[in-house]
Amino acid sequence: xxxxxxxxxxxxYGELRVVHGINLIIELQEFVVLVGPSGCGKSTTLRxxxxxxxxxxxxxxxxxxxxxRVAPKDRDVAMxxxxxxLYPHLKVxxxxxxxxxxxxxPKEHIEKTVREVSExxxxxxxxxxxxxxxxxxxxxxxxxxxxxxxxxxVFLFDEPLSNLDAKLRTQMRAExxxxxxxxxxxxxxxxxxxxxxxxxxxxxxxxxDGIIEQVGTPMELFNNPANMFVAGFIGSPPMNQxxxxxxxxxTGLHATVGDTSIALPALDNVKAGQAVVVxxxxxxxxxxxxxxxxxVPISLDLVEPLGSExxxxxxxxxxxxxxxxxxxxxxxxxxQVAEIYAPVxxxxxxxxxxxxxxxSAARQS
Amino acid sequence: xxxWNLYSRGDKVFAIVVSILIGMFTIATLYPFIxxxxxxxxxxxxAQAGKVxxxxxxxTTEAYKYILVQPEFWISYRNTFIYTIGGTIMSLLFxxxxxxxxxxxxxxxxxxxxxxxxxxxxxxxxxxxxxxxxRDLNLLDSMFGIILAFAVNAFNIILLxxxxxxxxxxxxxxxxxxxxxDFQVLxxxxxxxxxxAIATITLFCIVARWNGFFWAMVLLQSEEKIPLQVFLRxxxxxLSDDDEFAITQLEAAYSAExxxxxxxxxxxxxxxxxxxxxQKYFEKGILLGGVxx
Amino acid sequence: xxxxxxxxxIIFLYKxxxxxxxxxxxxxxxxxxxxxxxxxxxxxxxxxxxxxxxxAFWNTIKISALNLLFGFPAPIILALMFNEVxxxxxxxxxxxxxxxxxxxxxxxxxxxxITAFSPSVGIVNTVLGWLGIDPIYxxxxxxxxxxxFVGTGIWQEAGFGSIVFLAAIAGxxxxxxxSAVVDGASRWQxxxxxxxxxxLPTIIIMLIIRIGNVMEVSFExxxxxxxxxxxxxxDVVNTFVYRQGLQSGxxxxxxAAGLFNAVVAFVLVMVANTLSRRYSRTSxx
Numbered sequence: 001x002x003x004x005x006x007x008x009x010x011x012x013y014g015e016l017r018v019v020h021g022i023n024l025i026i027e028l029q030e031f032v033v034l035v036g037p038s039g040c041g042k043s044t045t046l047r048x049x050x051x052x053x054x055x056x057x058x059x060x061x062x063x064x065x066x067x068x069r070v071a072p073k074d075r076d077v078a079m080x081x082x083x084x085x086l087y088p089h090l091k092v093x094x095x096x097x098x099x100x101x102x103x104x105x106p107k108e109h110i111e112k113t114v115r116e117v118s119e120x121x122x123x124x125x126x127x128x129x130x131x132x133x134x135x136x137x138x139x140x141x142x143x144x145x146x147x148x149x150x151x152x153x154v155f156l157f158d159e160p161l162s163n164l165d166a167k168l169r170t171q172m173r174a175e176x177x178x179x180x181x182x183x184x185x186x187x188x189x190x191x192x193x194x195x196x197x198x199x200x201x202x203x204x205x206x207x208x209d210g211i212i213e214q215v216g217t218p219m220e221l222f223n224n225p226a227n228m229f230v231a232g233f234i235g236s237p238p239m240n241q242x243x244x245x246x247x248x249x250x251t252g253l254h255a256t257v258g259d260t261s262i263a264l265p266a267l268d269n270v271k272a273g274q275a276v277v278v279x280x281x282x283x284x285x286x287x288x289x290x291x292x293x294x295x296v297p298i299s300l301d302l303v304e305p306l307g308s309e310x311x312x313x314x315x316x317x318x319x320x321x322x323x324x325x326x327x328x329x330x331x332x333x334x335x336q337v338a339e340i341y342a343p344v345x346x347x348x349x350x351x352x353x354x355x356x357x358x359x360s361a362a363r364q365s
Numbered sequence: 366x367x368x369w370n371l372y373s374r375g376d377k378v379f380a381i382v383v384s385i386l387i388g389m390f391t392i393a394t395l396y397p398f399i400x401x402x403x404x405x406x407x408x409x410x411x412a413q414a415g416k417v418x419x420x421x422x423x424x425t426t427e428a429y430k431y432i433l434v435q436p437e438f439w440i441s442y443r444n445t446f447i448y449t450i451g452g453t454i455m456s457l458l459f460x461x462x463x464x465x466x467x468x469x470x471x472x473x474x475x476x477x478x479x480x481x482x483x484x485x486x487x488x489x490x491x492x493x494x495x496x497x498x499x500r501d502l503n504l505l506d507s508m509f510g511i512i513l514a515f516a517v518n519a520f521n522i523i524l525l526x527x528x529x530x531x532x533x534x535x536x537x538x539x540x541x542x543x544x545x546x547d548f549q550v551l552x553x554x555x556x557x558x559x560x561x562a563i564a565t566i567t568l569f570c571i572v573a574r575w576n577g578f579f580w581a582m583v584l585l586q587s588e589e590k591i592p593l594q595v596f597l598r599x600x601x602x603x604l605s606d607d608d609e610f611a612i613t614q615l616e617a618a619y620s621a622e623x624x625x626x627x628x629x630x631x632x633x634x635x636x637x638x639x640x641x642x643x644q645k646y647f648e649k650g651i652l653l654g655g656v657x658x
Numbered sequence: 659x660x661x662x663x664x665x666x667x668i669i670f671l672y673k674x675x676x677x678x679x680x681x682x683x684x685x686x687x688x689x690x691x692x693x694x695x696x697x698x699x700x701x702x703x704x705x706x707x708x709x710x711x712x713x714a715f716w717n718t719i720k721i722s723a724l725n726l727l728f729g730f731p732a733p734i735i736l737a738l739m740f741n742e743v744x745x746x747x748x749x750x751x752x753x754x755x756x757x758x759x760x761x762x763x764x765x766x767x768x769x770x771x772i773t774a775f776s777p778s779v780g781i782v783n784t785v786l787g788w789l790g791i792d793p794i795y796x797x798x799x800x801x802x803x804x805x806x807f808v809g810t811g812i813w814q815e816a817g818f819g820s821i822v823f824l825a826a827i828a829g830x831x832x833x834x835x836x837s838a839v840v841d842g843a844s845r846w847q848x849x850x851x852x853x854x855x856x857x858l859p860t861i862i863i864m865l866i867i868r869i870g871n872v873m874e875v876s877f878e879x880x881x882x883x884x885x886x887x888x889x890x891x892x893d894v895v896n897t898f899v900y901r902q903g904l905q906s907g908x909x910x911x912x913x914a915a916g917l918f919n920a921v922v923a924f925v926l927v928m929v930a931n932t933l934s935r936r937y938s939r940t941s942x943x
Contacts (some may be wrong), residue, residue, distance in 0.1 A: 052836050054368050071373040073842030085837035089855040098851075099841035150841065369744055376845045382740040390736065394759060394817060397770045400781055404773060415784040432772035468853040478660060483672045488924045491916030493903040494677035497691070498670070517666050547659065576763030579878045583904055587789070594765045596884065600770050622779040629769045636761055643761060644754060647821075 003028045003186040004154060006051060008058035011044050011210075017046050021058065031180050033189045035197040035233070036207035043158060045207070046190045050079050050156050054332065063153055073102075078147035083163060084139045086131035086146075086158040092118075093127040096145040117145045120179075137168050144176070148183070161180045161196065173199055192329040194234050198222070206230050231279050231348060237311065238326040239279045243352065246274045255349070258317025262295050263344050267358050269350070276358065279348035282311070283325040286341040295339035298323075300334040305331045312337060382477030391433035393504065398633070405627040427618035428627040438628070440589055443598035448511055448581075448592050449574040453515040456570045461563065464522050465551045468529035486519045496628075499584060506586045515573075521566050529555055565646045572643070575636065597628050612623070664932045681917045685910035694910075697890070701914035710889075711915060714898040717891060718919075720873040724808045727796055730868055731820030734861060738849055740820065741827050758816025766884035771810055772797065797883065800891040808884065811876070827858040863934055870930030873923035895919040 011019035017190045026032050034042040046055040049060055059066050067075050075333030085094050092298050093102075093114055097158040098109045118124045121141040131139055140160065147155055159178075161169045177200055191197055205223065206229070214226040218234075225231035231239040231290070244255035244262065253264040255278045262278055268283040270276065287338055289295065298321060302313040312323040312351040325334055325355040349358045404412050405428055406421035432438050466472055467494065470524045472590075487540050501602065504510030522528060532555060540554045578594035591599075599627065603621065676691070681701055705711050743749040761763070761769070774780050775796040785795040796802045830853065838848050856888040877896035884892035895915060903912025 050836075050840055050841065051371050052368070054370050069370060071371055071376070072839045073373060077840060078838065079840040081832065081833045083833055085831065085833035087834060087852065087855070089858070098838070099915055101844045102838070102841055102847055102851075146837070146841070156840075298764075360937075371842065380742055380744055380771070380844050383690075383739045384745070384748065386754050387736075387739050387743055389751075390816075391755050394756045397760075397774060397813075401770055401773060404779065412779045415779055415781075415787065417779070418781060418784065459666055462659035462676055466660035470821065472660070479665065483665060484668060487927045488675075488920055489671060490674035490678050491913065491920050492899050493909050493913040493916055494674035494680070495670075496904060497680070497909060498674045501690075502669070513666075514670050517663055517670075522663065573760055575693070576765075577760075578765050586738045596762050597765050597769060599774060599912060601765070601882070612670070620779075622773055623774065625769055626773060629766050632766055633762065640758065640761065644757065647757075 002026060002028065002061075003063060004188065005061040006045070006049075006058065007061075009045065009048060009055055009060060010057035011041070011053065012049060012056040012189060015266060018210050019056075022212060023046050023336075024205060024212065024215065026186060029184045029186055031058075031072065031177075031187045031189065031200060031202045032205060033197040033201035033203075034205045034207055035191055035194055036213075037233075038192055040207040041192045041210040042192075042205075042207045043079045046158055046188060048089055048217060049154070049188060050077055068137070068233075075154075076150075076152050077154045077156055078152035079158065080143045080160045082159040083358075084131075084143040084160075086139055086142055087295050088131055090130070091127065092129050092131070092134070092142050095131065095142055096123075098146060099150045113149050114145075114154070120182075121145050136164050140164065140172055144179070148179075153186065155185050155187040157191075161190075162193070168198075176200060195236060198234070198297060202227055203349050204234075206233060206263045208233075208290050222355070225279075225348065226357055228277060228279070228350045230356075231350070234279060237282050237324070239281050239348070240285075240320050240321050241350070242278045242280075242316060242321065244276055245269050246272055246276055248272045257319065261294070262296060262342055262347070263293060264347055264349055265359060267349060269358055274333055275352035277350040277352050277355075278342075279350060280342045280346065282322045284343060284346040285323045285325075286324060286343060287323070287337055288341070290341040293341045293344070295297055295341060297339050298337070300335070300337055303331055303334050309336055314340075394396060399624045402643065407623060408618050409623050410618075411463055412620055412622045412626075417513045419513060425618050428620075428623035430630075431619050431624055432627050435644040437588060441538050441591050441593045442631075444508070444590060445575060445593040448577070449571055451512045452516065453567060454569040456514050456521070457567065458565070458613050459517045460525060460566060461556070462551065464525035464529055464643060465515075465555055467522065467526045470534075482519045482522055486523075487559065496583065500606050505584055506590065507584075508590055511584060515577065525559070525562055525566055528559055532558055549649075561646065570644050571639070572636075591631055597625075597632060600625055600628055664785035673758045678913060678917055680910045683910055685913075697910075701911050702714050702918070704907035704911060704913055705918065711895075711898060713890070714893045714895045718873060718875055718894040718896075720891075721804060721807065721875050721894060722863060724804055724874075725811060725875070726868055728808055729815070730865065732816035734823050734857075736816050737820040737827060738853060740824060742849070743855065753817070757818075757821070759814040760818035762814070764876065764879040764882060767814060767878060775806065785927065789939060793801065798885060798887045802887045803884065803888045807811060807880065810879070821865060823857055823860060828856040830856040866930045866934045871923075872926055872928040873919055893910075 001023050004024075006024045009019060009022040010017065016310050022041075022045055024032075034045060036042050042051060048055050049062075051067065051106055056067050058067055061067065061228065062075055062077070065158075073150050084118040087098065096114045096117060097110050105113075106200065114127075114142070115124070118127055121144060123141055123145060125140060126134060126142075131142065134142065137231065143160065150315065160176075161172055165171060176189075180200075189196075189200060201218055203215060203217055204221055205215050208229050213233075214221060214230045216224075221230055221234045225234060225239070228241060232241065240284070242255075242257050242262070242266075246264075247254045247256050247261065250279055253267060253270070254261045255264055255276055256262075257278065264278070279311075296316060298314040300314045303328060304311040304313070308327060310325050310327050312325055312334060312343070314321045316324060321340075323337075323340060325337075347359075351358055369377070369380075369449060400417070403418050403419060403421050405419045406424055406426065408423035408425050408427070411417060411422035456536060463482075467475065467482070469475075472478070499505055499510060503508070504514060528571060536554050536558065537550055540550045545553065576594065578592070581592050583596045585595065600621075675825075680694065682690055682696060682698060683691075684697045685691070685694045692858070740753065743752070749857060775782050775792040777783055777795050780796075782796065786792075786794065794802070796806060834852050834856070835848055838852055843851065873895065875894050875896070877894055880892055880897050881900060882892060884897065896919065899912045899916045899919070902908045902915065
């Protein structure tokens with residue numbers, strides 16, 4: 001049985017269509033992350049599942065019940081908000097108990113459940129405080145506690161970590177993951193941060209301009225992006241994309257980028273002269289010679305050391321290229337880099353017109 | 366947030382009940398105006414008989430004809446315009462520079478002057494000393510006296526001062542670097558940046574002037590100087606004290622009541638005309654100075 | 659640039675304060691403020707043994723108390739209700755209408771009240787007539803004065819007064835409501851558990867301001883509505899001052915009554931401000 005199903009879901013604000021026919025099946029206990037740039041419709045989609053926004057077209061099912069016209073309170077979902085939405089006038093205990101009080105649960109039950117949940121989240125010492133007296137991470141936990149006490153069918157997270165500093169974000173991210181492993185409740189999580197998406201998700205849904213670009217596990221999206229958008233969104237730094245033209249020769253398929261030629265993997269659906277985009281991840285680029293590959297000359301303009309790695313900003317015939325290189329504790333040798341090698345089997349080729357990937361590998365998976 | 370289709374049944378009932386209550390209160394607010402308008406267009410006889418409820422009975426414009434031929438009505442109407450326009454200009458001439466000066470951190474004795482002005486909001490001498498003072502100043506029965514003596518109030522100065530204070534210091538510093546003096550900074554930088562606040566204060570002044578009646582009644586004796594509100598008050602007094610008017614006019618097309626109603630209508634119309642403009646600003650204005658500071 | 663305003667304040671507000679000394683003098687127009695002979699607290703002694711003044715003082719308190727009891731909650735309730743109205747056009751229209759009476763002068767308000775409650779013409783008696791009740795001379799009955807006065811105040815000011823509370827409501831973080839919706843709260847529950855607690859600071863500040871203004875009843879409207887027959891319930895300190903001073907010419911005596919009123923008002927305002935400072939850390943001014 002699936003947990004949440006979206007069929008042909010659309011959202012209009014007047015004439016403006018912000019979500020264009022979303023189809024998505026979320027399995028029981030699955031952790032699905034909706035990711036995309038701001039304005040891509042991910043939050044609107046989440047709010048339609050919550051019942052905070054009406055669904056203009058299509059249907060949303062939660063555990064085999066169409067909920068289009070069901071009030072939020074009858075959907076049995078719980079939500080964690082970006083700014084936590086803690087009631088400033090209530091203490092932590094009452095904030096967590098809010099949903100249970102509203103539902104007029106028996107007092108002893110509320111007491112017991114809230115205590116249990118605070119224990120899980122390490123909030124027990126803070127139950128008598130007000131939200132203003134808590135740190136960012138503690139507020140975040142209270143917001144999660146409030147969702148957990150209700151034992152909902154689905155957890156909805158709306159960019160819950162975006163108000164935290166980088167260090168705390170990493171820590172809370174792991175906590176959310178642990179919590180999900182422990183409770184096993186279906187979760188839908190919205191973020192614009194691809195790192196969060198990669199680390200948390202069972203499956204990632206990449207959205208752009210109100211449509212789904214690709215759905216898949218984090219590694220599927222990383223290894224086999226379906227199009228240039230996903231390739232450019234997942235991974236940090238994102239995949240390099242070089243404009244080129246297909247040339248065929250005895251030695252195989254090549255793409256000409258300016259006056260440089262890059263060897264491509266075998267493709268059966270291209271012809272000479274076709275405009276393509278060559279995708280190569282910064283971490284896949286090699287600086288030592290690879291058998292059978294001719295070097296690609298680059299002009300280096302900047303080296304950013306990150307510690308064990310460094311980012312090399314360069315150009316190939318005027319097109320930007322980023323290379324991630326190991327430093328081995330030293331960056332002086334990186335300043336001398338003048339040519340690189342692009343391993344053929346790791347290259348993605350995209351149709352310049354449609355942006356779709358041309359490698360067959362994507363279709364296999 | 367308010368998604369009707371996603372409301373539960375109970376919420377829908379609640380929303381409907383509330384909307385109905387709001388509707389009732391709104392109608393109750395509006396009704397007296399409609400009623401007065403209806404009375405003003407009814408015959409004196411119908412009004413006397415208590416027949417007017419919602420629409421004019423025995424439709425007539427006699428009451429209006431009775432007023433509109435009275436020179437006192439037109440004189441008082443004209444005077445009200447003089448007091449409103451003259452008074453508002455006078456107010457702005459005092460308030461804007463004072464508020465600007467008080468908003469400058471470099472003003473010497475700023476704390477003292479602020480207190481000096483604010484103190485008048487908490488304590489005032491009262492009717493009698495104010496009246497005697499006006500007499501000593503020879504401003505009894507003087508149109509200029511009315512315009513001058515009510516030009517300033519502490520609340521408006523403080524309201525505008527607060528707004529000026531919220532304008533970043535860098536605006537003034539930039540203007541000074543460019544060589545502007547105090548007046549130029551005020552006139553070329555602060556006034557254009559404070560249009561909403563100044564508009565709000567202008568409106569407060571206009572409304573207060575248009576509606577002001579008590580001191581005009583006390584201080585002005587000459588018929589040719591009284592504003593509309595005082596003229597209306599005289600008519601009202603005739604109505605409640607002098608039953609003769611009503612009796613002699615019983616059979617007539619107008620009565621004291623319909624005449625009063627007609628004057629009320631005439632006096633409200635200008636307010637209604639500027640009301641959309643007023644409404645645009647007063648919500649801001651209330652919040653600008655009101656409770657927060 | 660400050661000077662014109664300062665001079666104005668001195669001439670029109672501070673000089674009358676100097677003139678207040680006539681409350682302790684036997685004031686004569688011909689001698690003027692400075693040269694009239696001192697009489698000490700004689701006027702105050704007369705004042706506190708004057709039944710009319712004592713009555714006016716208690717009337718002020720009673721009318722203010724009624725205003726507080728009925729007039730204070732009205733705009734809050736109205737704002738809470740406006741917050742529940744879904745149709746934006748309906749809401750805007752209703753707001754436009756209920757704000758309107760605030761901008762109408764007290765003379766016109768009085769005119770409307772007098773006309774509406776008039777025994778022959780008035781709509782109120784017309785309706786009572788339908789119910790078979792004989793006309794009541796409302797404005798000559800002391801027992802009716804306060805209900806009419808307080809009711810008129812609500813009619814005129816409740817709508818406008820709701821603006822402050824609506825602004826406070828608008829300042830509540832919307833995700834608090836969204837979170838409550840997902841948690842299953844009804845609109846009614848949200849009103850009590852979110853809206854009211856959130857605007858409580860505003861409510862308390864407004865209440866403190868009201869308490870500070872207890873001595874300030876809108877005496878302009880009272881002057882227009884009361885008559886000797888209703889002095890018993892309608893006469894307040896300011897109307898008493900007006901009659902004694904400006905109508906009967908007992909300037910010194912009336913100034914004493916006014917001074918007493920001003921001092922009581924000043925003390926109340928100061929207490930209110932201290933309270934508010936303690937409560938909200940920001941004082942009212």
